[in-house]
Amino acid sequence: MRIAIVTDAWAPQVNGVVRTLTATRDELIAGGHEVLIVSPDRFPSVPCPTYPEIRLAFARRSTVGGMLAQFGADAIHLATEGPLCLAARAWCLSRARPFTTAYHTQFPDYVSARTGIPAEWIWRYIRWFHAPASGILASTPSIRATLVAHDLPQVRHWGRGVDLAAFHPGAAPHPALGHLPRPIQLYVGRVAVEKNVRAFLSGTHPGTRIIVGDGPARAGLEAEFPQAIFMGALFGEALAGAYAAADVLVFPSRTDTFGLVMIEALACGTPVAAYPVTGPIDVLTDTVGAMDDDLDRAIAAALTREPAACADYARGFTWAASARQFLDALVPVATARAA
Incomplete structure (x- = not known):
């Protein structure tokens, strides 16, 4: 399968979203899939206000859409709610192309903590962004319940893993x-x-x-x-x-x-x-x-x-299992495209 992942969070950022997407990409490639990552390093960008480590990319809908079309994506996943995924979302909707999204972070709470804007105001944007998705990938039952409570019922489970080769009880103490x-x-x-x-x-x-x-x-x-x-x-x-x-x-x-x-x-x-x-x-x-x-x-x-x-x-948390859950969530997307 040709899988396109559009994300506003990517290296050199260091956070759980980037680690999750990197590990998922690696597992998908190891499983024989082709993966396209559309990330901020491909476009001009500016630092995010109050958080300069995050780059906000400038990309037109036609540019991002052209990359997805040239790749011939069988499934499209929008990992974040930032500018790149907004462009990809607009392109998909204009062509009736199904896509999945993910709710990686408590974005309304983060914005509220940094700006003082009420979290419920941000939830209006979250609902608007995710509502057209064929599925919203979430990592835990609590997050599923949160999304459902905010009128986003199309939630699918996508758990997380750990690199057991790097993190193990035999690691030498620092x-x-x-x-x-x-x-x-x-x-x-x-x-x-x-x-x-x-x-x-x-x-x-x-x-x-x-x-x-x-x-x-x-x-x-x-x-x-x-x-x-x-x-x-x-x-x-x-x-x-x-x-x-x-x-x-x-x-x-x-x-x-x-x-x-x-x-x-x-x-x-x-x-x-x-x-x-x-x-x-x-x-x-x-x-x-x-x-x-x-x-x-x-x-x-x-x-x-x-x-x-x-x-x-x-040991019950593996990236291989996480990648299988990610693929399972993409199946309806690929099926809808074929139909």
Whole structure:
């Protein structure tokens, strides 16, 4: 099958959307499919206001549509709600071409956190964008329920995976973390207001707080919490080593749809502490993590979980299974085109 994926999120961005799309592309190609990625690096772009790491591409409907037509796509997937996917959406609708979309992030909550605009105002745009899709791919039951509650019923499941070759209990602990006061409490992800990192850094549980990642809020938080250690973005063995050296991964976000870092940490044998919100409630069990409205209590409970149980649980999340779910969601698209 020729599968076109249009996305406003792509390398060099570092986030869960990009990791999910990259892993999915690789699995699809390994399965014998042809994949076209239409991404911002192909077009002139400008930095996104308040988030310059994200590039907003300038692309006409005819340009994006020409790429899809030349590729001869059997199925078209629009991964994000940004300018490139808007152009692709307009082209598909003008030619009665079916397409799927995905709800990767709590976009209304993110925009509200950054701008103060009421989230319900943003939901009007979300409903408009996704309504014509043949299917909306979502990673958890909670997100399915959220979409259905906002009059978007055509939801299909698309789970997530973890690279078990990179993240595993045998990973060598990061040498920079070996002699720090225990327990080592780790945060991994964007350092941005919507990730609620301040809630983690404001905690009182004894030990060392480590921040892995970068983002627009880093400078302010680093100045406000000098006792915390900010390591910047880590990748590959270094990231696995950070997970392996930590005693607990703390996931303070209240706005994520899934949270890939949770299963990466679990795969390394590191339990997770989080709030009982969308994302953690769909991913964690009492065996591998703890959720509480008091993050310090969640951390204390998570520290009692067994590393072996965490690693065993994470083995149930594979990118191969995720890619099969993605393909299953595309089947009605290909069928509709043939009809």
